[in-house]
Amino acid sequence: MLEFLLRFFGRDTTASKKIAKERLRLVLVHDRAGVSPHLLEALKNDLINVISEYLDIDTTGLEVSLNQENDSVALVANIPILRVKRTFKTSPETAVKA
Amino acid sequence: MGEVIVITSGKGGVGKTTTTANLGTGLASLGKKVVLVDTDIGLRNLDVVMGLENRIVYDLLDVVEGRCRLKQALIKDKRLENLYLLPANQTRDKTAVSRQQMIDLMAQLREEYEFVLIDCPAGIEMGFKNAIAGAEKALVVTTPEVAAVRDADRIIGLLEAAEMEAPRLIINRLRPDMVRKGDMMDIEDMLEILAIDLIGVVPEDEYIVISTNRGEPAVLDRHSRAGQAYRNISRRLLGEEVPFLNWEAGSSFMARLRKLIGLG
Known part of the structure; x- marks a missing residue:
């Protein structure tokens, strides 16, 4: 009913504030990640720790970055695998030693 | 011992001065006994907004470089006994003062x-760094626009990195009519994005232009809506619990109407 009335009076139902908010959200993902390179660096180190529990990876060839496609931002990690472990344990201590 | 509060925004023209x-x-x-310090060296404006531009003899730079005593550079306000202004220098630039000089x-x-x-200069360079150096609290001013909110976010990050007390937000130039139509970000939108506490919302008000023309702050005018908002923020700075005005609360007429007819 209300939608109809709004349309009747020629108002675009996608309010421009929604567009503003969405653009702001995307731009801030990049701003905040770009401003603190430590964030991606710390994330990378944590990723190495977690993944190493399951796989032997090439930590020097590991890349972590943000990719933007139209209206979403994705975290993209390129992790070269050297070897899959035959046995794994979820306890972090054993995994680090292995 | 008084409180030192810096008013900052990142983007220019959002209403810091x-x-x-x-x-x-x-x-x-x-x-309260108050002093206003203009740290926008080279682009001073606080004197004009206060209507005190004709009374400047010495400025901030004269004080830090020892050409006069602090008392000599302070300009007494025309209207209020306990209000003073320390103007910025207009001939030099931001590099003329050091961080340590500001702290002192x-x-x-x-x-x-x-x-x-x-009053902090726009930008994130030396002028900004100097302005926040001697302050323990910060107020971040933004307007409901993408560029202003983006810059406010950057400033909040820098204030956090400088280990300042959590800054509080002032949303300036809000147009309740546009918010109702969904053509301007509302208060909740901005608080959600910036994730800091709100200290006040100042509506767009023609009276600000008039009062700036005259050099008389709107806060002294009982009829100005923006003036009312500034009076409320002043009281909140003193720790008073002041209820938010209707346009500050964010409950739009449309939302109430929707609720009334069972759509919300």
Whole structure:
């Protein structure tokens, strides 16, 4: 009913504030990640720790970055695998030693 | 020992100087001893907004470089007994002052005054770094626009990195009519994005243009809506619990209407 009335009076139902908010959200993902390179660096180190529990990876060839496609931002990690472990344990201590 | 509060925004033209002038005048009208410090060296404006431009003899730079005593550079307000202005220098630039000189100056001012309000220059360079150096609290001014909120986010990050007390947000130039139509970000939108506490919302008000023309802060005018908002923020700075005005609360007429007819 209300939608109809709004349309009747020629108002675009996608309010421009929604567009503003969405653009702001995307731009801030990049701003905040770009401003603190430590964030991606710390994330990378944590990723190495977690993944190493399951796989032997090439930590020097590991890349972590943000990719933007139209209206979403994705975290993209390129992790070269050297070897899959035959046995794994979820306890972090054993995994680090292995 | 007084409080040193810096008013900052990142982006220019969102109302830092107007906010500084009005909050300083508001606090002084509530009986506090206040000094306003213009740190926008080379582009001073606080003197004009306060209507004190004809009384400047010495400025901030004269004080830090020892050409005059602090008392000589302080300009007494026309209207209020307990309000003073320390103007910026207009001929030099931001590099003329060092961080340590600002810290020392603020330490000196807080001995005498209950509130030291610093009008910060736009940008994130040396002028900004100097302006926040001697402050322990910050107010971040933004307007409901993508560019202003983006810059406010950057400033909040820098204030956090400088280990300042959590800054509080002032949303300036809000147009309740546009918010109702969904053509302007509302208060909740901005608080959600910036994730800081709100201290006040100042509506767009033609009276600000008129009062700036005259050099008389709107906070002293009982009829100005923006003035009312500044009076409320001044009281909140004193720790009073002041209820938010209807346009500040964010409950739009449309939302209420929807609720009424069972759509919301």
